[in-house]
Amino acid sequence: MVNYIFQEDLIWNYPEPSNQFLLYDPLNDKVKLLSPLKEPRQNHSMINYNDNIYIIGGEFSKMTEIFDSKNLTLIAKKNLNYVSVDNPILYIHKNYLYSFFGIKLGKFVDFVQRVNLDTEEMKWEKVPFKIVDKNLDLKLTNSGVIPISEKEILFCGGKSEKGFSNRIISFDFESKEFKDTSFEIEPHYFNNSQFYKNRNNAYCGFSSDSNETLLKIIIENEN
Amino acid sequence: MNIYKATKLQDLNENMDLGCDSSESEDSDDIVYNIIPKSDNLIAYNDYTKNMKIIKIQFSSVSSKYFLENSSFLNLNGKLYISGGSDLELS
Numbered sequence: 001m002v003n004y005i006f007q008e009d010l011i012w013n014y015p016e017p018s019n020q021f022l023l024y025d026p027l028n029d030k031v032k033l034l035s036p037l038k039e040p041r042q043n044h045s046m047i048n049y050n051d052n053i054y055i056i057g058g059e060f061s062k063m064t065e066i067f068d069s070k071n072l073t074l075i076a077k078k079n080l081n082y083v084s085v086d087n088p089i090l091y092i093h094k095n096y097l098y099s100f101f102g103i104k105l106g107k108f109v110d111f112v113q114r115v116n117l118d119t120e121e122m123k124w125e126k127v128p129f130k131i132v133d134k135n136l137d138l139k140l141t142n143s144g145v146i147p148i149s150e151k152e153i154l155f156c157g158g159k160s161e162k163g164f165s166n167r168i169i170s171f172d173f174e175s176k177e178f179k180d181t182s183f184e185i186e187p188h189y190f191n192n193s194q195f196y197k198n199r200n201n202a203y204c205g206f207s208s209d210s211n212e213t214l215l216k217i218i219i220e221n222e223n
Numbered sequence: 224m225n226i227y228k229a230t231k232l233q234d235l236n237e238n239m240d241l242g243c244d245s246s247e248s249e250d251s252d253d254i255v256y257n258i259i260p261k262s263d264n265l266i267a268y269n270d271y272t273k274n275m276k277i278i279k280i281q282f283s284s285v286s287s288k289y290f291l292e293n294s295s296f297l298n299l300n301g302k303l304y305i306s307g308g309s310d311l312e313l314s
Contacts, residue, residue, distance in 0.1 A: 015309035018291055024256065024265065024280065024303040031282045031305075041307040042293040053297060055306055069299055148225055156229070168227055185229035194255045194298050203270060205257035206231075214257065214268050214275065220226040 017042040017058065021067070021074070038076035039063050043086035047097070049117065054097060057088040059104060064115075064122045082113060082124040087141035091153055092117070093173045098127070100155070100171075101140050108139035108161050129171075133180040140165060142189040144204035148219055154181070156204065156217055157188040164189050188215055232268065232275060256303040258290040265303070 017040035024031045041058030048054075048069075055065040061084045063076040085102025092098070099113045112127040131138065143158030143165070155169040164187035170179045192205035206215040253271040258264075263282065268275040282288050291308025 015293075015311055018287075018294070018308045018310040020286060020291065020294075020305075020307065020310075022283075022286060022305040024305065026254070026256075026267075026301065029278070029281065031280050031286060033283050033286050034304075037306060042291075042309045044295050044307055046295045046297040046304065046306060048297060048299050051299070053299065053304055055295070058307065067304070069302075069304070154227070156227075181227065183227040185227075186231065188229075191260075192255075192257055192296055192298070203255050203268065205255060205266070214232045214255070214266065216230045216232055218228045218230070220228065 015042070016040070017060075034067070034072065035074045038065055038074065043103070045088050045090045045099075047090040047092060049092050049097070054090070056090060056097075056099060057085055057102065059084055059086045077122045080121055080123040082115070082122070083109075083111070085109060087159075089141065089143055089145060089155065089158075091145050091147075093151075093153075099124075101138060103141055108141065110138035110140075127176065129176045129178060131178050133178075136169065136178060136180050137162070137165070137167075138169070138178060142191060143169075144188075144190040144193040144202075144206075144215070144217065146193065146202040146204075146217060146219065154219075157185050157190060159189045163187065185215070185217070190215075254298075254301065256296075256298055258294070258296050258303070258305060260290050260292045260294065260308075263289045 019037040019040040021034040044058035051069045053067040065076045067074045085104045088102040089100040096114045113124045115124045140158035143155040146154045151173045158165045166184045166187045168181045168183045190204045202217050255268045257266040265278045294308030296305040
């Protein structure tokens, strides 16, 4: 079955989303089924916080799902005030879950949303921000996210309307400022990021249409 | 001042049998798993041994037989969680 979305003169089809939820355990080298997602979704994102996995996004999603990886339980909470997008870039800072950018109705968007995880409701709010550098394109998905301090993260590469990005962009949670660093990477998008807080380096999973490999990003402090 | 460097790790096509044994790691977070969509393969990279290889996965009899496109995955405590995706067989 193919679904069609109609909006003014915009028409496209999209494949059926899956509610499949899998666990790969290297100890037995098998993939097994977990509880199915409450809401089938695609082009969504996941992030870990205190061994809870938050499952967010997919353009037509209405809920945030939370999987307790210790007790293997899955719950869903209705999103309030969240503009659901495809491929949101997620990060958690001081108990706030941030959802950066994404794709809505086929267009890249650059807004930032957040929710306080200490509250029972998933009541989201838009986050005002400043762009320090002119011409900085924040309409991104699939950037690798790497923390470089308690208050600052880097967005590495990603997908944009113009193709794969080669930029490394910083975001300061205190000043709410996005800045373009002077560093570039080979144009990449990431389908997964893994970082080590105790080391000054990070590994980002990388996937493209033409190749599958890993990109290692190293942060060095000159001091 | 920070300096950022990006290095593409060696092409998997040339390094499929380098080995990636979790028992050689200091902790479970040393190994990063990445799914290859539309396949039954994972990329595993061991940060401790610097080895990387492709692992062919056995799926549960009731799940898909490959990793779905547009799914999301997450490494946590040495395991890999994969959710959702585009189920082309249903489309």
